[in-house]
Each structure stands twice: as C-alpha cells, then as structure tokens.
Amino acid sequence: MKEFLLNLSRKKFVRNVFIMATGTAAAQGVMMLFSPFITRLYGPEIFGVQGVFMSIAGIFAPIAALAYPIAIVLPRKREDAKGLAKLSLYITVVITLLVGLILFLFNQPLVKWLQMEEITSYLYLIPIFIFFSGFLQVIEQWLIRENKFSVSAKSTFLHALLLQGSKVGVGFFYPLASVLVILSTAGQALKAVLMIGMSKDTWKQTDDNKNNPSLKVLAKEHRDFPIYRAPQVFIDGFSQSLPVILLASFFGPAASGFFTICKTVLAIPTKLIGKAVGDVFYPRITEAANNKERLSDLIKKATLALGGIGIIPFGLIILLGPWLFELVFGADWERAGEYARWLALWGYFKFINQPSVKSLAVLGVQSFHLGYTIITFVVRMAALTVGYYVFNNDLVAVALFGVTGAILNFLLIFITLRISKRFDSQFP
Incomplete structure (x- = not known):
C-alpha cells in the first residue's frame, strides 16, 4: 500500500489534483467556519435577496467573453493563447456595456416579474459583476494552461478568508442584504487581483515568436465556442439561476434563501474535489x-x-439533512435541510459528471452539449412549475427538480462515454 501511494503521488495528474483540492479544501473550510455566523446574522430572507441578485448575474457572467476563455488551454502556440486572452477581454467589455444598457431600459419590468422590490437597488451592480467575472475567467484559464495550479489554490484560500471574514465583520454592525450583494460583487475583482499578484512571472514571459496572431483569425478558428459553448453555458447558467428566481416569485424570498444555502453547501464537494479534478483533467x-x-x-x-x-x-x-442544517446554521434553516435531501441526488451526479463535461470540447461535440443543456433547462423548469401550479408546495417543487436533475446528469455521463468510444475507434 505504501509503495502504491508513493507511485500515485509521483503522477503529475494526481499531484496537480491534490494541489487544487488542498487550496479548495482550505477555502471551503474557511467558508464552513464562518457560515454558522453568517446565516445567524443575515437570515433566510436576506439570503434570498442575495440569491436572486447572484442568480441574475449568474445568467450573464458565464458568457461575459462568449466562452472564448475556455479555448485558451487548447492552442499549441503560446502567442495564440495570449491572443485568445486579449480577444476575451475585448468581448467582456462589449458584453458588460450591453447588459448595462438592457438593465437600464428594462429594470422595472424585471423587478415587477420577480415581485421583489428589494432587488431594485442592486441591479446596476450586475454589469460590474459581469465585467470582473469575464476578467477572472481569462486569468483562471491562463493559469490552467500554464499549470500554475498552486497559484489557483493559494488565491482561492485567501479569497475565501477575506470575503467570508468581511461578511461576518461588517454583518455584526450592518446585517443587510446590501452588504452581501456588494461583497459578492467585489469578491470577483478580489480573486482576479490575487491571482495576478501571485503569478507575475507568468505574465512577464515573452514569446519566441514576435508575430502577434490576428484576433479575427483566432476568433474564426475557435468560433465553435461562441456558436455552441456560449449558448450552452448561457442556458446552463439560466438553468442554474432560474430556480432561485422562480422560488422567490412563487413562494417568497425565504424559499429562495433556503435553496441558495443548499446550493452553497452541496457545491462544497464539487468545489473541493470535482472542480479540481475537472480543471486538471x-x-x-x-x-x-x-x-x-x-x-x-x-x-x-x-x-x-x-x-x-x-x-x-x-x-x-x-x-x-434537516438535523445537520439546524445544527450548523440555526433553527431557521431546518427547512433548507429538507430541500437539501432532494437536491443532494442532483448534486451527486453533477459532482461525478465533471470529467464528461470537460471532455465534450475535446471530443468536438459542443453542439450535442448545447442540445443537452436546452433539454435540461426545459425539464428542470417544468419540474418547478409543476410543483407550484399542481401541488402548490415548495418542497415538492424542489424534490421534482432534484430527481430530474439526477437523471439528466446520469444520461450525460452515459452518452459522453459512448461518444468517447466512437472517438477512440478512429485510432486503432
């Protein structure tokens, strides 16, 4: 066993996963340490307001650069990767301005649809959130390309420590939704700054080839990312965010607060291990x-x-679930534990599908991923709608959402394996 573990530790893939997982584990440890204080300071309804803000921002943030940052890892030439980074940043600025214009023109209809006047004051922070998200995506993918996993790990830990500590420190004096929303927005910029500061040597390196590639040529060469991947991540972001928005609209901000804390807790294994494996994979x-x-x-x-x-x-x-949530977060959060029981089914299969999701771009089947995401979105939203209009019960709505999510994620893994076997058959 000792020899097996020693040999395992020498493998580059395992070593990189361990580095990423260690940083994420430390960050998640910080988050769990502060969470009992944060949940008792702010309460379900305040969490619900923050959840709705993050959900709206989460719809647009993944496409801040039209998915071009994901392509940064792929080129053999370093100068091509740098060109994709520049292209991504230019697109981010354009998307940010476009979203700002949309919110300026349609903010009142949006607030009326959400039935949450509390969110009005925070809508104009969304473009800022989107800008820093696009910037962060570029930096994260560049560090993955450069195999700077230790930088990602360290910055993830420091980001969690500063952000969660700020929520508690400010919350003792001002336990308001505005505090959570502003800090969440600033957190995107903070992580980007930490990553840049810890990887100065990476950015200063010069290329052997001084011929800068045409951004137009790079955009065309990797056009499958904006054509297929960007719509896919947009619909996936919409699919991830809309439950919080619908629950707030159907059952009130407390329901969206319960769902938000569930997502946070259930994301811990994915962020701790699943994302680390995915980023290295x-x-x-x-x-x-x-x-x-x-x-x-x-x-x-x-x-x-x-x-x-x-x-x-x-x-x-x-x-x-119910006992753990009440113990850790307080008596107000027992209902969230009931939600978590059903959402854990979805969370488990989402956790194990990371290798499949990361493989789809390499397998060249991003059109399939887009189609799958559209079907997932329709089915999951139908589940929540049935829970409201047929049963008028928030827990039933969440249960239907969790079960359908588990089935769909299992199907994604199964189909990806079939596609990969066909891909392998090309090289006997």
Whole structure:
C-alpha cells in the first residue's frame, strides 16, 4: 500500500489534483467556519435577496467573453493563447456595456416579474459583476494552461478568508442584504487581483515568436465556442439561476434563501474535489487526444473515482439533512435541510459528471452539449412549475427538480462515454 501511494503521488495528474483540492479544501473550510455566523446574522430572507441578485448575474457572467476563455488551454502556440486572452477581454467589455444598457431600459419590468422590490437597488451592480467575472475567467484559464495550479489554490484560500471574514465583520454592525450583494460583487475583482499578484512571472514571459496572431483569425478558428459553448453555458447558467428566481416569485424570498444555502453547501464537494479534478483533467485529456490515447478509459476512471468519493458527503445529506442544517446554521434553516435531501441526488451526479463535461470540447461535440443543456433547462423548469401550479408546495417543487436533475446528469455521463468510444475507434 505504501509503495502504491508513493507511485500515485509521483503522477503529475494526481499531484496537480491534490494541489487544487488542498487550496479548495482550505477555502471551503474557511467558508464552513464562518457560515454558522453568517446565516445567524443575515437570515433566510436576506439570503434570498442575495440569491436572486447572484442568480441574475449568474445568467450573464458565464458568457461575459462568449466562452472564448475556455479555448485558451487548447492552442499549441503560446502567442495564440495570449491572443485568445486579449480577444476575451475585448468581448467582456462589449458584453458588460450591453447588459448595462438592457438593465437600464428594462429594470422595472424585471423587478415587477420577480415581485421583489428589494432587488431594485442592486441591479446596476450586475454589469460590474459581469465585467470582473469575464476578467477572472481569462486569468483562471491562463493559469490552467500554464499549470500554475498552486497559484489557483493559494488565491482561492485567501479569497475565501477575506470575503467570508468581511461578511461576518461588517454583518455584526450592518446585517443587510446590501452588504452581501456588494461583497459578492467585489469578491470577483478580489480573486482576479490575487491571482495576478501571485503569478507575475507568468505574465512577464515573452514569446519566441514576435508575430502577434490576428484576433479575427483566432476568433474564426475557435468560433465553435461562441456558436455552441456560449449558448450552452448561457442556458446552463439560466438553468442554474432560474430556480432561485422562480422560488422567490412563487413562494417568497425565504424559499429562495433556503435553496441558495443548499446550493452553497452541496457545491462544497464539487468545489473541493470535482472542480479540481475537472480543471486538471481538461489539459490532461487535451494532451491525450493530441497523443491519440484512449479517452474513454480516462473519462471512465475519473468518473468512477469521483463516484466513490461522492457517496459519503451526499449520502450524509440525504440521511441527516434537516438535523445537520439546524445544527450548523440555526433553527431557521431546518427547512433548507429538507430541500437539501432532494437536491443532494442532483448534486451527486453533477459532482461525478465533471470529467464528461470537460471532455465534450475535446471530443468536438459542443453542439450535442448545447442540445443537452436546452433539454435540461426545459425539464428542470417544468419540474418547478409543476410543483407550484399542481401541488402548490415548495418542497415538492424542489424534490421534482432534484430527481430530474439526477437523471439528466446520469444520461450525460452515459452518452459522453459512448461518444468517447466512437472517438477512440478512429485510432486503432
């Protein structure tokens, strides 16, 4: 066993996953340490307002650069990757201005539809959030390309410590929704600054080839990202965000607050292990495809490993959700534990599908990913709507949402494995 662990630790992939997971674990530890104070200071309704703000921002933030940052990892030439980074930043500025104009013109109809007057004051922070999100996406993907996983790990920890500490420190004096919203927006900029500050040498490196690539040529060469990936991440962001918005509209801000805290808790395993595996897996499977290795084996092994790891945390939530939430977050949050039992089903399969999601760009099936995301969006929104109009019960709505999400994520893994086997058959 000792020799096996020693050999495992020497593998670059495992080592990088461990680095990413360590930083994320520290960040999640900080978040869990501060969470009992934060939830008792602010309460479900205030969390609901922040949840609605983050949900609206979360619809547009993933497409701040039309998904071009994801392509930064792919080019063999470093100057091409730099060109994609510049292109992404230019697009981010344009998208930010466009969203700002839309909110200026349609802010009142949006507030009326949400039935939440409390959100009015914060809508104009959304373009700022989107700008820093696009900036952050570029930096994160560049560091992944450069294999600077230790920088990502350190900045993730410091970001969590400063952000969560600020929520508690300010909340003791001003436990208001505005505090959570403003700090969430500033948090995007903070993480970007931390990452840049810790990786100065990476940005100062010069290229051997002084011929800067045409941004127009790069945009055309990687056009499948804005054509297929950007709509996919937009619809996925909409799908992730709309439940909070609908729950607030259907059942009030407290329901959206319960859902928001559930998403935060259930995201811990994904951020701790799943995202670390995904971020390291992406350049690894890109390299494997270039070397004509068997991609289906890589996807299967990574998925099974995550499946074994995820059983414990998600299983505990299913068994003990209400008790755990009341113990950790306070008596006001027991209902959130009931939500969490059903959402854990969805969370588990979302946790183990990271290798499949990261593989789709490499497999060249982003059109499939877009179609799958559209179907997922329709089914999950239908589940919430049925829960409201047929049963008029928030818990039933969340249960339907969780079960359908689990089924759809399982199907994604199954179909991706089938596609990867067809891809492998090209290279006997």
